[in-house]
Amino acid sequence: ELYTALAELEGLLHTEHALITTIENYISAQEQKMLLLRKYVEAYMEQYEKASEDVQAYVENPINAYLLVKRLTTDWKLVQNLITRNTGEEFIADFDELKSSLKFPSDEDLNGAAVALTRLQDTYQLDTSSLAKGEINGVKYATELTAADCFELGRQSYTNNDHYHTQLWMMEADERLKREVNQSVERSEILEYLAFSTFKLGDVGLALDLTNKLLELIPTHERARGNKVYYEDEIAKTNSVQPKNISWNRQARMSYEALCRGEISPSDTIAAKLKCRYVNNGNPFLMIAPFKVEEAYLNPHILIFHDVMADDEIATIKALAQPRFQRATVQNFMTGALETAQYRISKSAWLKEIEHKHVADVVQRVEDMTGLTMETAEELQVVNYGIGGHYEPHYDFARKEEANAFKSLGTGNRIATVLFYMSDVAQGGATVFPYLDIALWPKKGAAAFWYNLHSSGDGDKHTRHAACPVLAGSKWVSNKWIHEDGQQFRRPCGLERPPPEYTA
Ligand SMILES: O=C(O)CCC(=O)C(=O)O
Numbered sequence: 184e185l186y187t188a189l190a191e192l193e194g195l196l197h198t199e200h201a202l203i204t205t206i207e208n209y210i211s212a213q214e215q216k217m218l219l220l221r222k223y224v225e226a227y228m229e230q231y232e233k234a235s236e237d238v239q240a241y242v243e244n245p246i247n248a249y250l251l252v253k254r255l256t257t258d259w260k261l262v263q264n265l266i267t268r269n270t271g272e273e274f275i276a277d278f279d280e281l282k283s284s285l286k287f288p289s290d291e292d293l294n295g296a297a298v299a300l301t302r303l304q305d306t307y308q309l310d311t312s313s314l315a316k317g318e319i320n321g322v323k324y325a326t327e328l329t330a331a332d333c334f335e336l337g338r339q340s341y342t343n344n345d346h347y348h349t350q351l352w353m354m355e356a357d358e359r360l361k362r363e364v365n366q367s368v369e370r371s372e373i374l375e376y377l378a379f380s381t382f383k384l385g386d387v388g389l390a391l392d393l394t395n396k397l398l399e400l401i402p403t404h405e406r407a408r409g410n411k412v413y414y415e416d417e418i419a420k421t422n423s424v425q426p427k428n429i430s431w432n433r434q435a436r437m438s439y440e441a442l443c444r445g446e447i448s449p450s451d452t453i454a455a456k457l458k459c460r461y462v463n464n465g466n467p468f469l470m471i472a473p474f475k476v477e478e479a480y481l482n483p484h485i486l487i488f489h490d491v492m493a494d495d496e497i498a499t500i501k502a503l504a505q506p507r508f509q510r511a512t513v514q515n516f517m518t519g520a521l522e523t524a525q526y527r528i529s530k531s532a533w534l535k536e537i538e539h540k541h542v543a544d545v546v547q548r549v550e551d552m553t554g555l556t557m558e559t560a561e562e563l564q565v566v567n568y569g570i571g572g573h574y575e576p577h578y579d580f581a582r583k584e585e586a587n588a589f590k591s592l593g594t595g596n597r598i599a600t601v602l603f604y605m606s607d608v609a610q611g612g613a614t615v616f617p618y619l620d621i622a623l624w625p626k627k628g629a630a631a632f633w634y635n636l637h638s639s640g641d642g643d644k645h646t647r648h649a650a651c652p653v654l655a656g657s658k659w660v661s662n663k664w665i666h667e668d669g670q671q672f673r674r675p676c677g678l679e680r681p682p683p684e685y686t687a
């Protein structure tokens with residue numbers, strides 16, 4: 184699974200380079216072979232023409248007689264060998280040997296990358312034809328997609344039973360194909376997928392039209408002939424060519440997606456109460472360089488600390504984490520087991536303080552920032568989100584029903600979260616709180632802090648949050664999850680008491 188982290192994708196460029204070299208070598212070997220064959224055939228031609236001038240005289244010459252026989256025995260064998268020798272296999276074998284040392288994406292990666300693209304399409308309301316032009320929100324990032332590229336995206340969506348995106352991409356493939364001089368895909372193939380997905384989406388009439396177009400191209404197409412009869416029957420039966428009203432069950436996601444797009448913000452009355460200040464928490468070491476703190480929300484109290492992770496610390500943490508990256512897991516609600524899920528796509532690794540001074544410094548800083556003990560906190564989790572990488576709305580704390588969560592840690596629930604942003608993100612990738620209508624936009628070196636639990640110990644339902652899909656760029660964050668145990672004297676417990684105030 185390479186698609187889950189952009190950092191991993193960079194390794195694929197080495198693979199591509201090795202591939203280019205292999206193909207280049209194969210082509211030149213093949214060209215050499217052709218050159219040699221051309222020499223042989225020219226020699227044959229020359230002798231043949233000479234002989235044809237006077238056949239009798241030619242064969243009466245013993246040398247010629249010998250050469251003629253030789254040409255048709257030894258020489259021909261050489262030529263035959265040359266023609267039949269499959270240098271291709273050698274190259275593939277050589278490349279296969281190289282392969283073990285190279286990163287190779289799997290079919291699952293291809294599918295993952297395609298799903299990520301369609302997720303971005305939905306969340307950020309990107310139109311298919313701009314995407315195909317390599318444009319994201321008006322910014323041109325990539326080379327244009329060919330009709331075949333669009334076709335492949337459609338095919339991947341089809342494999343996932345996602346007829347909505349199959350239709351979008353097959354339509355785009357068809358549009359692109361009209362403008363292609365060297366056609367990159369067969370129109371009949373596009374039409375076959377397009378017709379079927381259109382049928383699946385409920386528009387039998389259009390599916391029939393598309394199938395008829397396919398039959399104009401290939402009148403003998405077996406499946407198309409079968410489908411045509413079926414569609415005609417369907418239309419006759421229901422007497423309707425109206426598309427069904429498809430419920431995508433997306434109503435519930437609308438506000439989340441709008442938040443991710445930056446279209447929603449908290450009301451002015453809420454925003455007006457938010458402050459920025461310098462904070463030292465009474466810590467003498469912070470008198471000279473206090474924290475720059477900005478309030479993002481009051482209840483629950485969500486704070487943004489600016490410039491709390493230095494560039495060299497970020498570089499160290501990334502370098503330590505990257506070789507250990509694993510696809511991020513989520514806890515199965517029922518069993519408590521850790522497993523991968525489509526709703527959380529990123530790569531992550533855990534770092535201990537003893538591994539590097541920079542890690543220890545950062546953890547100490549979290550203690551200074553929050554006034555909470557790090558004794559019972561989880562290790563620093565480092566996360567990289569790849570193409571379309573995201574984490575759908577969730578709570579960081581374990582709910583009462585989730586009996587198994589954090590049990591093995593034995594340090595109570597996750598009382599608070601500190602989320603460091605270790606990169607800027609070109610587009611997308613905000614941390615959003617759907618119940619609060621706020622979006623935190625990643626800023627390198629900044630950190631967000633909030634309490635997940637009320638002072639009573641109950642989970643604060645308003646802390647539900649998500650990592651929106653990364654639209655362009657790469658997103659690096661790290662979390663410090665702080666636990667309940669040991670905070671008794673740091674955060675006094677009580678019913679619905681507001682979080683301790685910061686000393687300004
Ligand atoms: O990456 C983000 O913006 C949020 C990550 C998050 O919520 C988590 O890892 O629990």
Ligand SMILES: [Fe+2]
Nearest residue numbers: 577578579648
């Ligand atoms: Fe979270």
